[in-house]
Amino acid sequence: MFYRGKFVDSGDARETGFKRQRLMDQGSSYYGTPPGPSYMYNAPPPPPPAYSYYPPPFPVVRLRGLPFDCTEAEIVDFFHDLDVVDVLFVHKGGKSTGEAYCVLGYPLQIDFALQRNRETIGRRYVEVFQSRKDEYYKAIANEVYDSQGGSSRRGVPRARSFDESKDLADYTGVLRLRGLPYTASKEDIMEFFKDFVLSESKIHMIANSEGRPTGEAFVEFASAEDSKAAMAKDRMTLKYRYIELFPSSQEELEEAASSGRLLTKSFEGKDMGEPTTVLRMRGLPFSAGKTDIIDFFKNSTLSKDSIYITYNADGRPTGEAFVEFANVDNAKAALVNDRMTLGSRYIELFPASLDELKEATSRGR
Numbered sequence: 001m002f003y004r005g006k007f008v009d010s011g012d013a014r015e016t017g018f019k020r021q022r023l024m025d026q027g028s029s030y031y032g033t034p035p036g037p038s039y040m041y042n043a044p045p046p047p048p049p050a051y052s053y054y055p056p057p058f059p060v061v062r063l064r065g066l067p068f069d070c071t072e073a074e075i076v077d078f079f080h081d082l083d084v085v086d087v088l089f090v091h092k093g094g095k096s097t098g099e100a101y102c103v104l105g106y107p108l109q110i111d112f113a114l115q116r117n118r119e120t121i122g123r124r125y126v127e128v129f130q131s132r133k134d135e136y137y138k139a140i141a142n143e144v145y146d147s148q149g150g151s152s153r154r155g156v157p158r159a160r161s162f163d164e165s166k167d168l169a170d171y172t173g174v175l176r177l178r179g180l181p182y183t184a185s186k187e188d189i190m191e192f193f194k195d196f197v198l199s200e201s202k203i204h205m206i207a208n209s210e211g212r213p214t215g216e217a218f219v220e221f222a223s224a225e226d227s228k229a230a231m232a233k234d235r236m237t238l239k240y241r242y243i244e245l246f247p248s249s250q251e252e253l254e255e256a257a258s259s260g261r262l263l264t265k266s267f268e269g270k271d272m273g274e275p276t277t278v279l280r281m282r283g284l285p286f287s288a289g290k291t292d293i294i295d296f297f298k299n300s301t302l303s304k305d306s307i308y309i310t311y312n313a314d315g316r317p318t319g320e321a322f323v324e325f326a327n328v329d330n331a332k333a334a335l336v337n338d339r340m341t342l343g344s345r346y347i348e349l350f351p352a353s354l355d356e357l358k359e360a361t362s363r364g365r
Contacts, residue, residue, distance in 0.1 A: 123283035
């Protein structure tokens with residue numbers, strides 16, 4: 001569907017589906033192979049230039065961690081100042097995987113799209129990766145295959161289905177965990193995956209720039225099959241927190257290790273947020289203001305000066321805020337509001353430290 005800003009223009013019939021078909025049917029330097037010459041005689045090619053030419057990359061990015069009810073309009077708003085040509089949601093077995101491909105108008109827009117990495121849609125922060133044309137077209141083929149209910153050639157065995165091939169690409173034996181309590185230890189993660197054989201050396205906790213836990217970890221399983229089976233634990237709870245699981249890779253793990261983002265032993269399992277007078281809110285409507293937050297904590301005495309709404313580099317709200325209470329007891333009492341609603345959104349509350357609050361405000365968030 002063709003969008004202008006936040007408004008939908010369906011009158012000119014330039015829907016996303018037609019755009020996608022044009023990408024596949026018409027030749028273009030970005031979106032396809034130009035038709036060959038129509039004459040019989042081909043002149044000999046000119047001598048090669050003195051310089052090397054590298055064609056621009058196909059302008060497509062992959063998004064991961066989307067809300068399962070995410071719409072095209074939300075993707076277009078997420079990339080609000082870029083030219084969105086096509087949005088392809090990825091499904092498996094008829095269900096959303098939380099992934100999508102987004103084709104942009106120009107290769108130069110890829111870098112701008114990658115700057116949206118870890119920004120939020122709803123209450124979920126979204127990962128943005130550069131992708132390739134062949135991955136995008138393979139995803140289209142998979143969607144067409146699924147929508148037709150599989151191959152029409154019944155009884156003809158195939159060496160490997162589309163889904164099986166996708167599984168081989170997705171599951172490499174490494175999973176990434178998100179949403180861990182800051183007090184979680186490697187022993188807690190081993191207990192979470194108690195049906196699998198794990199050792200502490202295969203669990204890697206992630207730290208922020210100050211060496212504190214971020215609530216994320218990488219776990220190396222014995223095989224790709226084990227990591228696939230472990231995905232059954234997605235959104236199960238560990239210490240009252242539901243944990244999100246994502247297929248990862250050795251490359252992502254090595255990147256985290258090489259950048260010094262692995263948690264040191266001295267911080268593992270330590271409660272970095274108690275006692276604290278600060279709570280972090282997640283899942284706020286983007287339109288929420290300080291008055292709305294004061295009303296949310298109506299049983300507490302708060303002022304606007306004690307509320308810090310965070311913003312991203314573009315000045316857009318992230319859906320998070322920090323609230324500083326008068327004392328530790330008030331902050332603990334306010335945790336009864338965890339998962340209560342503000343507007344149409346339920347809000348998650350987490351104990352935070354003054355250091356986390358200062359870090360967020362110093363970055364201009």
